[in-house]
Amino acid sequence: MKTHPLALFRYCPRCGSAAFAVHDHRSKRCDDCGFTYYANASASAAAVVRNVRGELLLVRRAFAPHAGTRCFPGGFAEHDESLESTCLRELREETGLTGRDPIFLFSLPNLYTYSELQIHTLDSFFSVTVDDETALFAADDAAAVEWHRLSLDLLNTIALESHRSALRRLVEKS
Structure with a gap:
């Protein structure tokens, strides 16, 4: 129920x-x-970043819910920011990377359980350009940042259903 x-x-x-x-x-x-x-629904945004080798940037979650699993760098929008700004802020906070030119890809509904609440979210995904990949480090609520080959093999390591669906879409389009 x-x-x-x-x-x-x-x-x-x-x-x-x-x-x-x-x-x-x-x-x-x-x-x-x-x-x-x-x-x-609460608004969130996630960054889809590919490096020069075509690898996909994922973060390993440091805290509940889903600590230790992977997701795209991202998070909830603040009251005074656009989804594009949310995407770039979360990318910087979680990975140390400065992104630019976010391009909307798609949005997906999600259910996010936190503090016994089921929060309905609308997760927007943006392709983001990063000029300097060497500034990469895990921070904020990311335990690690990792580059991965774009593959459905990652699905069982991805925390959130909307992020799994996003990965499927990205693989289908590649």
Whole structure:
């Protein structure tokens, strides 16, 4: 059975009433004050970086969820930034690399479980150019940064379903 995205929220954030009930598959409504809260998808962005040998840059996750598994460098958008800016910021924070010219490839929905919450995300993937690959180092929430041959053999090491789907798409187009 699928858990409602707002299952952990029992009280209305406006008036504090316990009459905060499921309204539909992504919202709750307060029967006392009429406030409706929607659990919309959280935006994230990931960088697809290839080196001069055509290898793909992946990071190994340092923390839960999915510590030790791989994913594309990326993360959640801040309130005041575009997805392109998110992509470049996360690439720099996790790998030390400065990217430029992000080109939108595709977006994929994902379910990300964190602190007992199932967060619906919309993950956008961007092709990013990096001029200096020598600045590479693991930082922020990356335990390691690795170059890999583009291959479906990586699928069982990729943490997130949207990132596995992205890898499949990249392999199909290569």
